[in-house]
Amino acid sequence: MRDDPLLGLIVVLAPLSIASIGGASAIYAPLQYEAVEVRHWVTGAQCLDLFAISRFIPGPSSILGALIGFNIAGLLGALVAMVALYLPSSALCYAVGAVWDRHRGKPWHTALEQGLAPIAAGLIMAGVLSLYRISGGDMLTGAVILGSAGALAWKRKLHPFILLAGGAIAFELAWLVR
Amino acid sequence: MSGEQPRVGFSALYRVFFWIGLFSFGGGLLPWIQREIVTLRGWMKDEEFLPGVALAQILPGVNSTNLAVFVGQRLRGAPGSVVAVIGMLTGPFLVMLVAAVTYQYVLGAPAIQAAMAGAAAGAIGMMLNMGVAAVRSASRGVAAILVMIAVFVAVGVMRWSLIPVVLVAIPVSVALAWPRGARDAG
Numbered sequence: 001m002r003d004d005p006l007l008g009l010i011v012v013l014a015p016l017s018i019a020s021i022g023g024a025s026a027i028y029a030p031l032q033y034e035a036v037e038v039r040h041w042v043t044g045a046q047c048l049d050l051f052a053i054s055r056f057i058p059g060p061s062s063i064l065g066a067l068i069g070f071n072i073a074g075l076l077g078a079l080v081a082m083v084a085l086y087l088p089s090s091a092l093c094y095a096v097g098a099v100w101d102r103h104r105g106k107p108w109h110t111a112l113e114q115g116l117a118p119i120a121a122g123l124i125m126a127g128v129l130s131l132y133r134i135s136g137g138d139m140l141t142g143a144v145i146l147g148s149a150g151a152l153a154w155k156r157k158l159h160p161f162i163l164l165a166g167g168a169i170a171f172e173l174a175w176l177v178r
Numbered sequence: 179m180s181g182e183q184p185r186v187g188f189s190a191l192y193r194v195f196f197w198i199g200l201f202s203f204g205g206g207l208l209p210w211i212q213r214e215i216v217t218l219r220g221w222m223k224d225e226e227f228l229p230g231v232a233l234a235q236i237l238p239g240v241n242s243t244n245l246a247v248f249v250g251q252r253l254r255g256a257p258g259s260v261v262a263v264i265g266m267l268t269g270p271f272l273v274m275l276v277a278a279v280t281y282q283y284v285l286g287a288p289a290i291q292a293a294m295a296g297a298a299a300g301a302i303g304m305m306l307n308m309g310v311a312a313v314r315s316a317s318r319g320v321a322a323i324l325v326m327i328a329v330f331v332a333v334g335v336m337r338w339s340l341i342p343v344v345l346v347a348i349p350v351s352v353a354l355a356w357p358r359g360a361r362d363a364g
Contacts, residue, residue: 020240056277059269100233111355119351126333128305149310165297
């Protein structure tokens with residue numbers, strides 16, 4: 001069952017790809033359990049290190065699965081893990097999107113489009129709130145969020161790098177004077 | 179399909195998502211994708227794009243890769259989706275490989291962690307900006323505004339789980355939008 005690490009990665013990660021409803025954080029607990037307790041791919045301490053890296057690098061935080069893949073089977077392990085992590089959920093999204101596109105212009109499609117718009121808006125604002133909470137929810141974070149949103153409202157084509165760099169500089173200054 | 183616009187090239191599609199993916203810190207990627215695809219390049223209209231934002235969040239998987247699938251599919255079909263997702267994940271994958279080898283030396287430096295947290299806050303600000311715009315364009319009448327507030331309170335404030343909330347919200351919201359939708363489409 002656990003002789004082939006590549007097969008093991010697929011068996012563990014592919015179902016988690018479809019199970020990651022509402023973002024990657026849903027898969028942390030089962031991924032850690034499988035990788036540490038069941039299959040002994042990494043120790044608990046290693047897993048925590050890899051988790052920290054996954055938060056630290058760009059990209060979805062479920063890339064943790066690819067870090068574990070790299071740890072047990074090198075480059076090929078990382079590649080197999082990427083495919084197992086993102087192919088199933090992308091295929092599902094593609095199927096839904098294809099159906100969506102085929103019915104463009106029909107009355108129910110327009111109704112669905114208009115019905116989804118307020119849900120999207122509500123979810124985005126809920127996402128802002130939960131990201132704010134996760135980030136610590138302090139004054140400085142709130143100020144940078146508002147500053148960045150305000151700057152973008154002022155100049156719509158402002159490059160995102162400027163906003164990210166602005167936030168980084170503000171936090172860096174705060175860290176220096178602390 | 180509208181078909182008035184010239185086809186978007188695969189390399190242009192790949193490049194857009196490559197840069198977004200490479201600098202995707204702390205979540206707020208959906209507004210960045212909107213900026214590149216809708217605001218700067220006009221490849222899609224906001225009305226086409228926003229349902230994708232909803233689907234990307236509702237369906238399982240990562241929001242940003244789901245949205246890449248949706249945008250790629252709309253612009254160039256199945257190959258477009260593949261190109262967009264691979265573009266999105268190339269940068270993170272390469273950085274991940276470098277980080278996996280060198281992390282002992284870099285990780286944990288407080289100066290770097292502060293910068294990362296600040297960049298993440300900047301990204302959340304982009305998300306807030308997008309949320310305000312989405313609220314504005316979705317505010318077609320009292321019913322839509324009530325749905326919006328209900329979804330925000332349920333998922334954001336009460337922290338109810340997403341699936342049951344949208345399973346209730348979608349039929350209600352679509353039923354409320356039905357008369358207008360039928361009229362607009364006709």
